[in-house]
Amino acid sequence: MNSLRTRLLVAAALIVVAFGSLTGLILERSFQNAMLQAQQDKMQTLVYSLLGAASTNAFGELTIALEAVPDPRLRQPLSGLEAALFDDEGVIVWSSADFLRLRPPASPEVGEWRFERLADPNAFALSFGLRWIDSADDPRRYTIVVLEDANAWDRQLGTFRRTLWFWLGATLAALTLALLLLLRWGLKPLRQLGSELQRIERGEQQQIQGHYPQEIQPLARDLNTMITAERNQQTRYRNALGDLAHTLKTPLAVLRGMTAQSGLDEGFRCQLGEQIDRMQHIVDHQLRRAAAAGTRTLTEPVALRSLCDKLLTAIVKVYADKRLQVDNAVPEHLRLRADQGDLYDLLGNLIDNAAKYGNGQLRVSALSGSRQCLIVVEDDGAGFPPQAEHLLQRGARADERQPGQGLGLAAVADIVRAYGGRLLLDRSPLGGAKVIVALPLR
Template identity: 55%
Template sequence: MLRPRSLRTRLLLAASLVLAAFFVLTGLALESAFGESARQAQEDKLESIVYSLIAATAPNPAGELSISTSKVPDQRLTSSASSLQAVLYNESGIPVWRSVAFGDIPAAPTMPGVNEWHFEHLKNPDAFAMSFGLRWIDQSDDPRRYTVMVIEDASSFRAQLQAYRRALWTWLAVCSLGLLGVQVLTLQWGLSPLRRLILELRRIEMGHQPEIQSEYPDELRPLTQGLNAMIQNERNQQTRYRNALGDLAHSLKTPLAVVQGIVDEPQITDPMRHTLREQVQSMQQITGYQLRKAAAAGRRTLAEPVLIRPLAEKLASAVSKVYASRNVQIDIDVDPNTRVRAESGDLFELIGNLLDNAAKYGNGRVRLSVQVTGRTSFIEVCDDGPGFPEDAEELLERGVRADMKIPGQGIGLAAVYDLVVAYDGQIDLGRSDWGGGKVTLRLPG
């Protein structure tokens, strides 16, 4: 089933369905009620004509009951082109009187009992018929049964129904469109706090405000308070982490400096000095790596996007100076307005390590390109060096960390891998157009 993802679309669709069902059922009910009312009015009208005809009855010279044409109450019965017809049947079903417009005599109708009425809708011709049974007692005290029938063409009745139906459904359609418009405006007004909340969250992401600041209805207040608490807790936690890591780095610096000083003592033998120096350097390297790894902010909720071009130019300039003797040329293919949703410190670590590896192990040509599609950022660094071994991707997939040693690449690639994992991203090691290494990072927003 297709399920609308928009809350506004869902509400509007549900309201439209309910509104359509209501108007359809209302229209059908009103149409049926009007039809019954019109049919009852038709029945009452024919009944009154029957009464007027009975009032105009009188015996003819043959002793049969008849109706005087001059006393007929409705002048339509005296016209040959009239839609109203009348007939008087005797008890044998033989007409003893009929109106001027009465054409071919149909078969005798169902004779109602004395003082009984019978109303029906004839199919052929399309007309309404009202019959009434009566008993006539002449001077010789000879009771006779008669039936008075009035027939009126149903075309005017149907025209009336059609006109009512057109007017009814036209006005119902107009009312439904009007109510639908009112419903849209109501939804716009009812959902405006949610739209305002979305705008505030986007401003927080862009770094234009620190938290949600507007007042919201009671139903949204727990949500906004929870979001503010989450944002504040995340920032406090990140600050505590960095402060703790700074304290750890400061605490380790002095003991390592002491050990480094002991290494230079003259009474230590050269083999021991060499071993100690290697261990101290290894400790410094591992400590620095682990501190960088732990300091990675990772993917943050409502993180402010970073303008990437100035950061890339700064890193490219620094790497070019470090490897000035190798005449490294770094091409930057980054739009000036491109922003990446990540911590600036993490981006320095990612791009800096990739550029450093490319400059160190390439042959002088490096290219950095950054593209953003939707909320996903793609960072690509290429060089013209020997490239990666064939199993480089498998090593990353197996999750090699600080101890990974990919031939031809530096240990900084491990830090890059850990940062990418912290952002729930992906890293791909391939071959560049120049034949060297190509590292592609995919960071979701």
């Protein structure tokens, strides 16, 4: 559910299905109630017709002549329509052709209608209580009952249900498809914006160039402003640092020249030279630290293997006397979204240390997970001493016999911190040092 389109589509589909199901239930219930009311009205009309054809016989009892029955189905056996007349004791005094011998119904009050659905048999029953006054002014209590088979009614309702849900389902499917197309059309500017951002990250274009709706246009404009400002800021940083390095180069050169003058005490000359060298290395270190780009937005991914190949080829030439055996185990497909200059400094320092302090065997490997990328540089040298974390501080060195100022690991630590990563010092299976750099993926 991380996709905006999926969220909108699922929410719209749930609303459509809920609305369609509720609409279908309401229509089905309304149609069923209308059919029940129509059935009751039809049977009431038949009762009125039967009462219109009623008369008394010689014994003063109410009867209905079959030839006067308005509906011919009452004269036909197994027609599905039956009627009967019960006296106040529940005895049938008249019935149609084949009235079922049912239990006497509960007698409704005079003038009261009772409509119900019988389970056995499957039929509708309508009862009506009445009082008949004969010619002798003798009122008698009767109940007229009409039964009609419900199978035809069930078939009609079933046909309506199938038709209703078929067309309603087809309508809901068509509506869902229309919503899908509508969402696809509505979210097209966002997909286009995402594609442009990916092209900017790959270095295929410099800014967002598309024309977007007024709701998205401010976002595209602000992104262009942010991209331009970041690039300008990075350029200003690099230019300012270059100017600073150039400005400090002359005073340091003058001081170094002064140490070569005659007349200076040899001890003072050595001490002054050491301080000048120290100042030079401090300036170089701070320039590298300040120039570290850190985590930047919309940067092109860097292929780590090709970068490592270049560094390893150069280091083999620099330390040709050691006859280095290098192993580049970085996967071909692995790319890291970071500044290429930062990666050069980071890997260059680690590979240089491994070649300098190792005994000839050097290995670089990398592994990419879901959240971070691990870069591992190993050698077969003496390895790190216990409590090696102090080596990450500026000027700290593990082997004083080797030339250097102890700024390599400190510079690497600064770059790693700028990217929000971690730097671990460990023991390698090769027998020497193992440096693990964990950089978060974006």
